[in-house]
Amino acid sequence: MAIPFVGIIIGAIFGASLVLTGLTDPDRIIGSLRLKDFHALRTVIVSVLVAMLGVWLLGLGGADHPDIKPAAILTVLIGGALVGIGLGLTGFSPTTGLACAASGRIDALVAVIGMFFGAHVYILTYPAIVPRLEKVLNYGQVTLPQLTGTSQIIWIAPVFAAGLVALVLTRRGGSGYSEPRAKTENLGLSEGIAAAGSPAIATDGLHAVSVFRLWKNSLFVVLVLALVCLQAIFWLTNTGQVQISRDDVSSISTGQTAAEEQPSGSATMPTRGPVLPALLPFDLTLKQITLVIHAVNTILVFACVLYCLTAYMALSVSIRNRLGGLTHISRTFYFSVLALILLLPWQIVLAPVGVGTIYTPHEMAKSCTTLAAGTYETVLFYLRFSGIWAAVCLVLTIAQWRSFRWTKTVLLKYEDTGRHIG
Amino acid sequence: MNEPGIQTPPVPWWTAGILLGLVQVLAIALATSLDVSDQFVAVDARTLEHLAPEYAQNHPLISDEEHNRFGYASWVGVGLVLGACLAALHLRMWKVRAATIWWQQSHEGPVVLRLIAGFGGGVCLLLGAGLAGGGITGQFSTGWAQLSLSAVPFTAAVFGAGMLVAYLVYPKAPPRNKRGP
Numbered sequence: 001m002a003i004p005f006v007g008i009i010i011g012a013i014f015g016a017s018l019v020l021t022g023l024t025d026p027d028r029i030i031g032s033l034r035l036k037d038f039h040a041l042r043t044v045i046v047s048v049l050v051a052m053l054g055v056w057l058l059g060l061g062g063a064d065h066p067d068i069k070p071a072a073i074l075t076v077l078i079g080g081a082l083v084g085i086g087l088g089l090t091g092f093s094p095t096t097g098l099a100c101a102a103s104g105r106i107d108a109l110v111a112v113i114g115m116f117f118g119a120h121v122y123i124l125t126y127p128a129i130v131p132r133l134e135k136v137l138n139y140g141q142v143t144l145p146q147l148t149g150t151s152q153i154i155w156i157a158p159v160f161a162a163g164l165v166a167l168v169l170t171r172r173g174g175s176g177y178s179e180p181r182a183k184t185e186n187l188g189l190s191e192g193i194a195a196a197g198s199p200a201i202a203t204d205g206l207h208a209v210s211v212f213r214l215w216k217n218s219l220f221v222v223l224v225l226a227l228v229c230l231q232a233i234f235w236l237t238n239t240g241q242v243q244i245s246r247d248d249v250s251s252i253s254t255g256q257t258a259a260e261e262q263p264s265g266s267a268t269m270p271t272r273g274p275v276l277p278a279l280l281p282f283d284l285t286l287k288q289i290t291l292v293i294h295a296v297n298t299i300l301v302f303a304c305v306l307y308c309l310t311a312y313m314a315l316s317v318s319i320r321n322r323l324g325g326l327t328h329i330s331r332t333f334y335f336s337v338l339a340l341i342l343l344l345p346w347q348i349v350l351a352p353v354g355v356g357t358i359y360t361p362h363e364m365a366k367s368c369t370t371l372a373a374g375t376y377e378t379v380l381f382y383l384r385f386s387g388i389w390a391a392v393c394l395v396l397t398i399a400q401w402r403s404f405r406w407t408k409t410v411l412l413k414y415e416d417t418g419r420h421i422g
Numbered sequence: 423m424n425e426p427g428i429q430t431p432p433v434p435w436w437t438a439g440i441l442l443g444l445v446q447v448l449a450i451a452l453a454t455s456l457d458v459s460d461q462f463v464a465v466d467a468r469t470l471e472h473l474a475p476e477y478a479q480n481h482p483l484i485s486d487e488e489h490n491r492f493g494y495a496s497w498v499g500v501g502l503v504l505g506a507c508l509a510a511l512h513l514r515m516w517k518v519r520a521a522t523i524w525w526q527q528s529h530e531g532p533v534v535l536r537l538i539a540g541f542g543g544g545v546c547l548l549l550g551a552g553l554a555g556g557g558i559t560g561q562f563s564t565g566w567a568q569l570s571l572s573a574v575p576f577t578a579a580v581f582g583a584g585m586l587v588a589y590l591v592y593p594k595a596p597p598r599n600k601r602g603p
Contacts (some may be wrong), residue, residue, distance in 0.1 A: 003433075004497045005497075006452055006453055006494070006497075007453070007493075007494045007497025007498045007500070007501060008498075008500055008501035008504070009495050009497070009501060010445075010448065010449050010452060010453065010498055011456075011497060011498035011499060011500060011501020011502040011503075011504070011505060011507060012457075012502070012508070013445055013448070013501075014445050014449070014456050014501070014502055014505065014511035015500070015501065015502035015503060015504065015505030015506035015507075015509065016505040016506065016508065017441050017442055017445050017489065017505075018442075018502075019505075019509040019510050019513065019515060020430055020431070020432050020438070020441065020444055020509060020513070021433060021438030021439075021505050022430075022431025022432075022433075022438065023438075024510075026433070026522050026524075027522045027523045027524050027596075028431075030522065030588055030592055031440050031454060031595075032522045032537055032554075033523070033581075033584045033586075033587075033588035033589075033594060034524075034588050034589065034592060035585075036437075036595050039431065039435050041441065041499065042435040042436070042441075043435045043438040043439045043442065044562075045439065045565070046435065046436055046438070046439020046442075046568045047438075047439040047440070047442035047443040047444065047563065048442075048443070048444065048562075048563055048567060049439075049443065050439060050440050050442075050443025050444060050446075051442075051443040051444075051446040051447055051450075051563065051564070051566075051567035052446065052566060052567045053444075054443060054446070054447030054450075054567070055447060055450055055567045058447065058450060058451050059565070061586065062468070064450050064451065065450055065451070065452075065453055065454045066450075066568055067450070067454045067455040067457075067560075067564060068568060068570045068572075069555045069556050069560060069565060069570055069572045069573075070552075070555055070572065071557070071570065071571040071572035071575075072572075073572075073575050075553045075554060075555070076553075076554045076555065076561070076572050076576050076579070077575050077576075077578075077579045078550075078553055078554075078579075079550040079551065079552065079553030079554025079555070079576070079579075079581075080545045080550065080554050080575060080577070080578070080579025080580045081550065081578040081579040081582070081583040082547070082549050082550025082583075083546070083547055083550035083551055083552075083554060083557060083558065083580050083583075083584075084550075084574075084577075084579055084581065084582060084583025084584035084585075084586075084587065085546045085550070085583050085587050086543040086544065086546035086547030086548075086550060087543075087545065087546075087547070087558070087580065087583070087584045087587075087592060088543075088583065088584040088585070088586070088587025088588040088590075088591060089465075089539050089540075089542060089543035089587055090539065090540050090543030090547070091524075091542065092540075092543070092544075093547065093549055093558035093559065094458060094459040094462065094546070094548060094551055094557040094558070094559075095456070095457075095458055095459070095502065095557060095559045096558075097544065098458065098499065098502055098506070098549070099502060099503070099505075099506035100506075101503075102502075102503045102504075102506040102507040102510065103506055103507065103509075103510035103515060103516055103517075104510065104516045104517050104518045104519060105511070105518075105519050105520075106518060106519065106520040106537070107519070107520050107521065107536050107537055108539040108540070110537045110540040110541050111540040111541065111543055111544035111547070112544060113541065113547075114540060114541035114543065114544020114545045114547075115459075115462050115467060115544040115547055116462055116465065116543060116544075116548070116553070117541070117543070117544070117545050117546040117548075118534055118546065118547060118548030118549040118550075119462040119463045119464070119465070119466040119546035119548045119552065120466045121545065122463060122548065122549050122552035122553070123463065123466055123467060123470065123481070123484065125482040125484055126481070126483045126552075127481065127482055127483070130483075130552075130553065131482065133553075140570055141570075142570070142571050143568060143569045143570050143571060144569045144570070144574075145573055146464030147571055150557070152569065159569070160578060162468070179580055186496050189491070197451075205514075208486065211566070226427050229445060237455055237563070257571065261546060276553055280448070287452070298463065300556070302453040323482060335520070342471060364491045398435075400572055401433075401437065404434055404437075421472070
């Protein structure tokens with residue numbers, strides 16, 4: 001009973017996500033293949049990068065269910081080419097074809113019927129062709145790290161870098177949202193508004209909007225990267241990838257060694273060993289990651305304060321120039337302040353009442369090396385290091401989503417004004 | 423069935439990417455990947471088992487239980503259709519359409535040509551997914567997420583063939599006002 005329920009729920013979330021993300025629009029897929037509209041391509045790149053990082057983290061915690069396909073190179077190449085032909089002809093993949101048909105596309109419905117026919121052709125031709133082809137260059141169910149005998153992180157880093165390069169390269173091709181933005185920035189709208197003689201809308205406001213938007217988005221990216229880094233450090237430490245000795249914990253907190261500190265309460269506390277075997281190809285010590293944690297904490301505080309200020313300035317410009325979208329930008333501001341509150345290390349001044357996302361190296365090392373007394377303590381431990389972190393991520397995402405709505409509202413307003421004038 | 427313009431997706435590309443990535447991570451954490459292309463083969467295999475049991479018994483693919491059973495992926499397919507339909511209705515994006523903007527720009531013939539192309543494309547899609555052992559979701563998205571070796575040749579083949587076919591079938595790009603939001 002659990003399998004149908006989980007399958008339907010996951011499938012429903014996936015189907016709704018496909019519609020929400022615009023991947024059920026074949027025009028977007030064709031636009032990406034023709035290198036004219038990169039919305040679908042950029043979406044897919046980001047999803048792959050996020051999924052890759054997520055699967056890696058799941059693997060560290062031993063919570064993944066890998067589904068590695070066999071690497072029979074010849075059949076994969078032929079099959080991939082056929083999938084490419086189908087994708088180029090229709091703008092659907094098997095998955096998006098189903099979702100498109102469910103959202104009213106007759107051509108997708110016909111394509112789904114074609115897919116059943118294709119499956120039938122595959123079954124009929126299978127005995128004569130496929131087993132022979134599958135034997136050619138068949139490496140089996142293998143991953144790139146397994147094939148090369150290296151750690152997963154060695155492959156994740158270059159793939160992630162390649163994805164980021166692809167995102168930068170496709171920046172100018174238009175993501176579907178670039179058109180009104182381009183119109184505004186290329187003076188088309190500004191001129192229209194100026195020609196309309198609308199004194200309520202200042203063209204300076206437009207320039208301010210584009211500056212604030214750029215800074216706000218850049219700061220958001222910095223915040224997300226820093227947060228991911230902070231969480232990755234926690235999981236690396238928690239899974240035993242970072243070498244921590246009792247001396248390390250003591251020296252960071254007090255500047256003394258454990259021997260000098262004896263007898264202390266912590267020395268008698270039960271400790272736990274590494275959860276997973278060493279996955280990193282190099283040794284990582286607490287002293288090394290201490291520097292990283294301090295740097296990341298500093299970046300987080302500065303970036304979040306600047307993010308709040310940028311949101312406040314954007315709100316101010318919106319009010320003064322009557323640009324519209326006040327609901328969205330107001331919420332952006334309040335959510336960004338909330339994110340800052342959740343981020344700050346309140347445990348330093350309000351311990352044990354308050355706690356924040358930012359942690360000190362000593363705090364993390366001590367918690368990760370101490371054996372939790374029971375389920376309640378374990379839950380509290382993960383809530384402290386991952387729960388608050390997830391809450392900050394959520395709040396920041398909502399803030400950024402609201403700011404996006406604000407930008408869109410402002411630009412649409414200008415576009416409408418320009419059209420009315422025209 | 424008029425197409426006023428390409429619809430603006432409800433969320434920007436980066437939010438969309440993060441959302442889809444997290445859904446994939448959730449799927450891998452809870453059960454396995456989101457590939458539903460196997461289920462087309464499973465449905466056909468089950469049909470053949472009923473229509474021609476002797477042929478099915480001797481067939482190396484159909485007789486293999488792994489390829490003809492309804493399981494988790496079937497329910498994912500059902501959920502996918504339900505989720506997409508409900509989301510499209512909720513977002514007021516549910517609309518009967520038969521052609522695309524790109525198709526209308528490049529082909530002036532009747533819409534039935536688009537349907538024929540759709541059928542042919544569907545045949546290629548599933549034949550290819552069967553041969554490759556997975557479709558875009560199974561081989562490309564989940565493949566790269568797990569850094570599987572098969573994702574590398576699959577990506578090269580899909581994008582190479584896809585770009586070439588799209589260039590040949592859709593030579594004329596729609597004007598910006600139709601392409602944009």
